[in-house]
Amino acid sequence: MKFPCPRCRRFYRVKTQGVAWEEGRPLNDGTWTSYKLFMGDLLECEGCGSQMILPARGPFAEHYQPDYEALKTAHAPIVRVDDCGGTWDPDRALQLQQANAEQGLQRISDSLDALRAAADAAGFDITRPGHD
Numbered sequence: 001m002k003f004p005c006p007r008c009r010r011f012y013r014v015k016t017q018g019v020a021w022e023e024g025r026p027l028n029d030g031t032w033t034s035y036k037l038f039m040g041d042l043l044e045c046e047g048c049g050s051q052m053i054l055p056a057r058g059p060f061a062e063h064y065q066p067d068y069e070a071l072k073t074a075h076a077p078i079v080r081v082d083d084c085g086g087t088w089d090p091d092r093a094l095q096l097q098q099a100n101a102e103q104g105l106q107r108i109s110d111s112l113d114a115l116r117a118a119a120d121a122a123g124f125d126i127t128r129p130g131h132d
C-alpha cells in the first residue's frame with residue numbers, strides 16, 4: 001500500500017521497520033500515563049520530512065499486565081501518543097461526504113445563476129428552447 005503526501009505529491013517511504021510506540025491514557029488530574037504498546041513501521045516523506053507510524057494490527061501489551069513495564073523497557077517506544085479519539089468514524093465520514101455533495105450542488109447552482117445573468121446581460125433568453 002502506498003501513502004501519498006498531499007503537500008509534496010510524493011509517497012511516504014519506510015524509514016524504520018518494527019518500531020515500538022505507546023498509546024497513553026488520560027488521568028482525572030489531566031496528566032497522561034501508559035495504556036498500550038504497539039509495533040509499527042515509521043514512514044517518512046522525503047519531500048517535507050513529515051513522519052507517520054503505520055501501526056501493526058493490535059497492541060502487544062496493555063497497562064494492566066504485570067510485565068508491561070518490562071516490555072516497555074525492552075522495546076523502548078519511540079513516542080507516546082497522548083491523544084484521545086482520532087479513530088476513523090464512518091458516521092463522521094458520511095456527514096462530510098454529504099456536506100461535500102451539497103457544496104458541489106450549490107457551486108453548480110451558483111454557476112447556472114451566473115450563466116443566466118450573463119445571458120440576460122447579453123440579451124439571450126437561455127430558458128427558451130433553441131429548437132421550436
Ligand SMILES: [Zn+2]
Nearest residue numbers: 005008045048
Ligand atoms: Zn511531504
